[in-house]
Amino acid sequence: MSSDGGGGLDKRKAYILATVVYEYIATAEPVASQALTQKYNLGVSSATVRNEMAELEAGGYLVQPHTSAGRVPSDAGYRMYVDQLMHHEQMAPDDRKRIRDELRDASRELDEIIEGTTRLLGRLSKNLAFVTKPAQDSATFRHIQLIWLSARTGVAIVVTTIGVSAQSLFELANDASPDDLTRLSNALNARLGSRMLREIRERDVAACTQELGLGDDLKNAVLNALHTASADDSPTLSASGAQNLLDQPEFHDLRKLRSILRIVEEQKTLYDLVADSMNAESPEVKIGHELGVEEMTDFSIVTVPYRFGQHAIGMLSILGPRRMPYGRLMALASGTAETLSERLSDVEIK
Amino acid sequence: MSSDGGGGLDKRKAYILATVVYEYIATAEPVASQALTQKYNLGVSSATVRNEMAELEAGGYLVQPHTSAGRVPSDAGYRMYVDQLMHHEQMAPDDRKRIRDELRDASRELDEIIEGTTRLLGRLSKNLAFVTKPAQDSATFRHIQLIWLSARTGVAIVVTTIGVSAQSLFELANDASPDDLTRLSNALNARLGSRMLREIRERDVAACTQELGLGDDLKNAVLNALHTASADDSPTLSASGAQNLLDQPEFHDLRKLRSILRIVEEQKTLYDLVADSMNAESPEVKIGHELGVEEMTDFSIVTVPYRFGQHAIGMLSILGPRRMPYGRLMALASGTAETLSERLSDVEIK
């Protein structure tokens, strides 16, 4: 925090803005000058506060719903609050404990861990939580197994450090024997070592099939399996807590709610909104218009990436009204991401 | 339909009841005697209709929101309508085509097929659709493969007719060799033939491990994998279309909506509500209080099972306001279930 309390605002203005935001987050009611002087120890009268507020409004940090109402923060006001004025909290120890417990109990299956985390985050945040499922392309190859099922069909299984990540059924054109499949599996395992999935090239696979005198259909089957494993091209996400949004007074307008539900169900828009936070170092916040989606101007999203080993492989987000408790939610999100990352390293197939 | 038009009601009463339900479904407004005589050709005056309506109310088929309002069907009224009065429709050819197209394009992966169907059903029904994911215990065993990953860990893959249904990681207590795992896989595959998963007993597995002189840890790993494959003990479901419910005028009460969203997210309640329809022959309808859940008295659910081969393995349901177009939705649900069943038989691993 700079000595004048943040970006061009003198100390008192900054404090008043912070208080207005804080109070509005707590009450969801426009904040009046008098309410402020009564609840907080400002050392000045309401008239002075009114003057300051008028200037804050001129500066674009506050808006007035109507002449005889108190003030409400604008996007810029929230932005200033989040970037410079806000007190950065730690996650509540209780919450940390609950997350640990939940994750310890969860099965070793990746999807279940992610979904459990999402549900918990929805509950703890009292907002809508969503978590992207891991992008697998930075996973490391561990094993491939081609299984012979009948003279006509086989199935390829790819194991990566992140789990068993793909099964793909294929057809055998010229009757390959079970033995061929085993030998090809062995050759591939020997050659592909511990490479990252995205580094595996067609020629690596081709080398193996040619060496064993096997056809292109098998080569394609293998490539296809590896591709399915790494691409997962429609990144999916799990969401939880939509009903929490209904508690917020801003939802007495049903249309807003509708658009949000639609967007959540669509997933793609939601994913695109947070995708650029994948490599963030700390929680990223997008406020109202910053989201760039007409229907979401009344909302904000907090996003934190989570890691698997060294790499960020997904993100964990909280969506709520613009008037959300940023400090608490940012702490909650990053704490959860951290715990999730730790838990995932247990799951790693070494 | 009996000659008097349904269960204890004379023909005219039955017709009037049917018309009231039909009209109420269409308009969501209490139906007045005059509106009825004007819109439908009843051949009697509104006064007569009033008398009949009073009797239908006495019989419990209709209720009056307040003295100076028209009538609204009660649960019993809807029940009578669905069981005896309603015209049973066929699915609209357009809808059938869209489902076919959607399912043809869908990937071969079971989960994706189910989710695609759910989304489509949500859209076409304009209500909330949910589909249970297949219970696997009536699937048939096809293959098991134990894969050696390191001196300490392995992974077991189980393939059933329904797909690759389980991966389970296990620890190797006394260093088994890769070869041991291969031989055990072969022995198991030879012995377990094409049995249904639920018919496989511990002694079958034990016989194989003993024969090869392998320890109990491997036996347990195999049993565990088979168990995971068959049990899937928390039956999950996919849901879509919650936002459609917001269009219904009955939702201007937010509390109702909240409870519904919560129930949908919980999944378990929803699953229990329809579980007993798994072996139904035709669409089953549960209306209002019949659902036995306080918060859902304003809703109805239509459920139809879908099959994989000979067995019903899951259900497809539509949840909407009690005032839903039963005829259309029942036709839509059963048509979709049929198409889905057909599609699934393509996916079968023969």
Place this chain on the structure above:
DNA sequence: CTTGGCACTCAGTTGCCGAGACTGCTAAGA
């Protein structure tokens, strides 16, 4: 620069009235 005081503005609430929508009942008619 701060502050008390005051006039002014608006949203929200309450209470009231009349219109309109239906019903139930009654009495006459088929």
Place this chain on the structure above:
DNA sequence: TCTTAGCAGTCTCGGCAACTGAGTGCCAAG
């Protein structure tokens, strides 16, 4: 005995006016 026209009675709903009270902006004095 069933049907129907007519009518009185009940209840909801929209609109309107009056009022309340929260909050501001501005001014003049400290």
